[in-house]
Amino acid sequence: MRKTSGVSLFLMELIIMLCVFVTAAAIDTLMLVKASNMSVQSSDLDRAVECAVSAADSYKKTGGGQDIGMTGASGSWSISYGRDWQPVSGGGTYVMTMDTGSGGAEINVSKQGKSIYSLSVREAQYEK
Numbered sequence: 545m546r547k548t549s550g551v552s553l554f555l556m557e558l559i560i561m562l563c564v565f566v567t568a569a570a571i572d573t574l575m576l577v578k579a580s581n582m583s584v585q586s587s588d589l590d591r592a593v594e595c596a597v598s599a600a601d602s603y604k605k606t607g608g609g610q611d612i613g614m615t616g617a618s619g620s621w622s623i624s625y626g627r628d629w630q631p632v633s634g635g636g637t638y639v640m641t642m643d644t645g646s647g648g649a650e651i652n653v654s655k656q657g658k659s660i661y662s663l664s665v666r667e668a669q670y671e672k
Contacts, residue, residue, distance in 0.1 A: 589661060591629050592640075592661040593661055595612075595625070595629075595640055596640065596651045596653055596661055599612060599640060599649075599663075600649070600651060600663055600665045603642065603644065603649045604665065604667075607644065608621055608642075609623070613631050614640070614642060616642075619643060619644045620641070620642075620643055620644075621641065621644070622639060623640050626638075637656065638655050640652070640653045640654075641654075647669075648664060648665055648666040649664070649665045650663075651663040651665065
């Protein structure tokens with residue numbers, strides 16, 4: 545009868561534990577990447593809401609977007625923002641558009657063509 549050494553059992557256990565740790569590290573890395581993406585999306589949404597509310601206030605005050613630096617006329621206004629949410633001329637990472645007409649405005653903030661936030665504004669109708 546052949547005597548087995550404890551070395552092979554030790555190596556087997558070591559390989560199994562290494563596989564467990566590699567799997568745990570992969571799962572943790574995926575979770576960190578997902579958390580980072582969620583943080584960026586949340587930050588974009590917060591800033592988009594802030595910009596859309598500013599555009600709505602501008603519309604209520606002037607009927608357009610000139611107060612916040614939007615360009616355009618005859619019912620269609622737009623402004624582009626860079627990655628740091630500072631206004632830029634030409635195409636930027638973020639674009640806010642405001643379409644006015646029929647007693648209200650539709651404001652849309654998008655990132656590279658994908659809508660982040662939309663807001664509808666209506667003029668107040670007072671009874672006389």
